[in-house]
Amino acid sequence: MPDIEAIADRAASATPHGVAKVVRGLSDRSIAWLFVAPTMVLLLAINIFPLIWTVYLSFTNFASNRPNRPVVNVGLKWYQDILSSPEIWAAMQATAHFVFWTILFQTLIGFSLAYLIDRKFRGHAFWTTIILIPMMLSPAVVGNFWKFLYQPQIGLFNYVVSFFTGIPPSSFEMLGSVTLAPWAIVIVDTWMWTPYVMLICLAGLRSIPDYILEAAEVDRASRWQQFWSITLPMALPFIMLAVLFRGIENFKMFDMVMLLTGGGPGSTTELASIALKRQAFEAYRTGYSSAFAIILFVVVFGLANVYVKALNKVKQR
Amino acid sequence: MKKLLACTGALAALMALAPVSNAKAADLTLCWAAWDPANALVELSKDFTAQTGTEMKFEFVPWPNFADRMLNELNSGGKLCDLLIGDSQWIGGSAENGYYVKLNDFFDKEGIKMSDFAPATVYAYSTWPKGTPNYWALPAMGDANGWFYRKDWFANPDLQKEYKDKYNRDLAPPKTWDELKETAEFFQGREIDGKKVYGAAIFTERASEGITMGATSALYPYGFKYENTPGKYDMEGAVNSADAVAGLEMYKAIYKCCTPPGYTDSYMGEGLDAFKSGQVAMMMNWFAFMPGMAKDENVGSKTGFFVNPSAKVAASTLGGQGISVVANTDNMDGALAYIKWFAQPEVQKKWWSLGGYACHNAVLNDPGFKDSQPFAAQFLEAMGGVQDFWQEPSYAQLLQAMQKRLHDYVVADQGTAKEALDGLIQDWTAIFKEEGKL
Structure with missing residues (x-):
């Protein structure tokens, strides 16, 4: 001392x-x-x-490519324009579709994988590492990599689909079709980030004390009862945390989708962040895009707050 | 500890005092897009260094990021570039915002005459307001959208016979958009040299300017105009005329019938890849790539070139750029000296010989010019009928609106051509109203 x-x-x-x-x-x-x-x-x-x-x-007409233009106060004009713009609502809809389905798939698959990995089996450490590889890659690499996989003439993805379904590989375009492109980005994000959800769920599963499950076994609770009454409720705060992290991340998703589809075909996969980038740095509508950024911030902040309150309630139970 | 603190302090002081620009004041940094002609300019500029002792540095940005990168550089008052070969559409904004140096006095002092350059290039690359004798750049690189085709496939006797039987004309570079479509359909899905090939590679890129540059190559020949009266912004009946609708429908028809699978977001690079790998019979692309293609060891000897097909009129989409002095430069004298050197007829001749598209009359009016390269005659023909996008200060907004409307219609299959062009008028009207021009 x-x-x-x-x-x-x-x-x-x-x-x-x-x-x-x-x-x-x-x-x-x-x-x-x-x-x-x-x-x-x-x-x-x-x-x-x-x-x-x-x-x-956000209350001015400032444009970063017009520094000499007088800056005029426009009041709430941009907020009104944004909230009544069909393009912005289409972008918000595309974002909602992307966030909902990626979170659903990642949670289901991530938790299932965590549940499997939690069982001790031969080589489970090796398989855990293999599963974690996608999330270690840069989104830019993943975007480019999947762009090749989705290529209708030489892409592996189309050939795998063709192998299982018999549909000719060149007959469908994952990134060029209005119907398939929103699902193409969901698939890639799910592939990349499911391991992350799995890791958090695994931490939740490993935090359940063994004696509780042993006591349930002594009381002759079935496997299903153990899962439903002990495992799931005790892992729920961790699952909710994973959902929160992924929700916030995917709400502002940009890089991977930009590289995969550039927001296309048309504006089918133009997520809110891509629409924002276009307004801010391609059309140089700085005032308008500032208002859009504030709206997005308020939405994410509000939703996250509601969610955190729900999470705290679950933890207190 | 004291030593460590002293060292850290000294390092911090050094970093604070270090100049922001990494170039020496006597050096010149020239900014442009990263493409074939840029390499030729590096070669050409060695002569300038040899004559003046000024070291040249180059900042070349790939095309898809070129506008973003350079416009942000100008908007933020950056000092990266002393000289900028910027797109023709930037000239309005750069002139009005004071990003470029006005060159009239300098031209007068040095005896540089704009009448020595091709009128279309002076109008497009140098003047703002358009057509007035206010010069913000020296025409540096003439360019237009043209076409490449596989000469060897077109010369195949079996294919020629089949084509003649089907269309009652020779299999030759198409002169009209109807012929282009039929020729592309003829090749689409055909097996040549044991490989499935496709009709044409055209521009469909969404993010920057691709689909606009591609579709306007069909729109202009069909009679599309931006305004009924130049300078009045009266777009109704010009942008969405029946002719413009027909042009846009033709572009979509070619996209639908005759492009390779997955060709939904493609621009120059994707087109070159498709053509060089023997995937397509024809490719739309800029004249700037023709010198490189002609020298390509795999397909150079098999490649022919033709000017953009006509419809109601002969017209091509303008590319190309002028070279401007960035107002923020720390080496104004050096930058102006480079412009003076570059404007010399002898330098312009060498520029053409190296693969750059000189705009100087001494090059273009030379009796041997048309035969100097396999694409020289086509270049002259194209430059005679070029049309350009808006060059307004709000060009970025105008371009993004067109990119969206065209991609939604052509690639995403939403709505009709008339609806796309009507929507475009609404977008542009809103932008011009915001600008106070309507």
């Missing part, structure tokens, strides 16, 4: 006289503020200020 007082003495004697004089007069609270101040300043500079600036821009 080191001598705390001796260390403090050594530190005090090493502190330059001028500094010591200033610090000696400060309260504990002031010193605490001094320590957190750099972080606070950094946060304000890179998080809070841009947010406030975005709110300001």
Whole structure:
């Protein structure tokens, strides 16, 4: 056990006289503020200020490619335009479709995989690592990789479908068809992020104490009863957490879908974030896109808050 | 500890004092798209370095990101580029926002005459407001959308006979869009050299400008106009005229009948891949790629070139760029010296010989020009009928609206051609109203 007082003495004697004089007069609270101040300043500079600036821009006609044009206050015009724009609603609908189905598939498959991996079997560590590979890849790599897999003439995906169904491989286009493209991006995201959901679910399953399941066995509870009454309720907070993380992530999905479809065909897979990027950095409607960003932020923030409250309720049960 | 603090402080001070630009003031950085002609310009610029001692640096960005990257650079007041070979559509915004240096006084002082350059290129690449003698760039790279075809397949006697029997004319480069469609249909799905081939590779790209550049190659010959009266923004009856509708329907018909499977988001690179790999009989692409294609060791000798087919009129979509001095440059004298050097007839001749499309009359009016390359005559013909997209300061918004309307109709199969063009008028009207021009 080191001598705390001796260390403090050594530190005090090493502190330059001028500094010591200033610090000696400060309260504990002031010193605490001094320590957190750099972080606070950094946060304000890179998080809070841009947010406030975005709110300001959302009420103006500012366009980043027209710096010389007078900036005029347009009030709530952009908010009204966005909320009544069929294109924006189509983008929100595409986003909702993407978020709903990816979360559903990832949760079902991820939990099932976690349930299987949780059983000890020969080579389970190896298989866990194999399953985790997709989530280790960069979304840009995954986007390009699947673009080749979906290629109707040489892509493996079409050949696999053809092998099982007999449909000629060149007769359908996963990325070029209005009907199939929304599912093509769901498949890729599910492939990539199911392992992540699996990991969280696995943590939940492993947190269930063995003695509870042993007691259930002693009470002659069936496997189904054990799963339904013990495993699932106890793993539920973890599953909900995974859903929350994936929901937030997929609501702002951009890179992988941009590389796969570019939002097409037409605007079929133009998710909200892609629509936002087009308005902000291709059409340079800075005011409009700031309002759109604020609306998206409020939606995600609101939904996440409601969800976190539900999560807390489940945890308290 | 004190030493560590002192070192860190010194490092921080050095970083703070270091110049933002990584180029020396005497160097020049030229920004352009990453494509074949850019390599030719690197070669050409070695002469400038040899003559002046100015080191040239180059920043080349792939086409799909070129506009994003460069416009953001200009908008943010960046100092990356001293010289910029920017797209013709940027000139309105760059002139009005003060991103480019106005070159009139410099041209007068140095005796550079715009009358020495092809009028279509001066109008498109240099002037703003359009057609006025206010010059913001020197025509640097003439370009238009043209066509490549497989000469060896077209020359095949069996195919020629079959084509003649079917269409009662020779199998030759199509002169009209109807002929183009029939020729593409003729090749579609055919087996040649043991491989299934397709009719044509056309532009369908959604994100940047691809489908607009492709579809306008059909729209312009059919009679599409942006306005009834130039400068009045009266689009009703011009943008959605019966002729324009017919042109757009033709483009979609070719997309539907005759492109390779999966060709839903394709631009220059995808087209070149499809053509070079022997997948398609014909490919729409920019003249800028023709010198490279003619030299290609696999397909160069088998490739022919033709000008964009006509319909009601002969017309081609304009490509190409002018070279501008970026107003933010720290090396204004050097940048202007490069423009002066580049404008010389001898340099322009070498530029053409290296694979760049010179716009100088000394090159284009040379008696031997038409025979100097297998695509030279077609280039001259195309440049005689080029039409360009809006060059308004709000061009980015106008372009995005057209990209969406066209892709929705042509690729995603939504609505009719008339509805797409009607919708486009609504979008453009809203943009011009926001601009205060309507």
